[in-house]
């Protein structure tokens with residue numbers, strides 16, 4: 001089977017591209033849809049050989065790897081990547097009840113695992129956590145387009161220039177940068193800003209969004225009517 005390539009989603013050097021290695025085409029189709037809805041561009045491969053080839057061609061942010069592949073055990077593929085110093089986050093999919101696959105997978109360098117069957121929501125949550133952890137592991141490396149997050153200095157740089165942000169604006173922007181392309185309702189974003197002294201309502205949140213837009217450029221925060229906001233990728 002020919003590997004399926006997602007359309008280019010890369011803009012301004014951001015990479016929200018995933019490699020999905022799964023020979024069950026129905027499951028793969030379902031996951032591709034869910035991942036695309038969550039803002040990822042997904043390349044799909046149904047064999048170890050194609051997956052290995054794609055990984056050499058493209059920059060991915062993470063890999064979802066089924067261990068039961070037709071041409072080569074996914075575990076061997078993972079071992080070969082780690083042997084070649086490939087340190088991308090890899091989430092493995094293991095067969096139902098095959099607890100040993102999970103153990104072997106983690107030993108071979110998987111960052112996380114999910115046993116089939118699973119809910120796509122859980123896959124998304126784990127994937128996002130994995131990518132976040134990976135980005136945090138390299139301080140100052142979280143870059144979304146021209147925006148760069150400097151956790152140590154609690155600052156965000158736009159095209160190399162530090163932005164003057166209030167505490168709330170910083171927290172909001174940091175949260176969005178950790179989830180680029182992902183849509184959040186006003187309530188979800190307000191929750192990120194909530195602290196002991198102050199509850200943020202949706203009108204206040206709109207004010208924060210408007211001020212952030214003035215500082216980083218209107219087009220960088222996209223409004224989806226009736227749904228919420230997302231950071232443009």
Ligand code: CA
Pocket residue numbers: 022023024066067068069
């Ligand atoms: Ca399989």
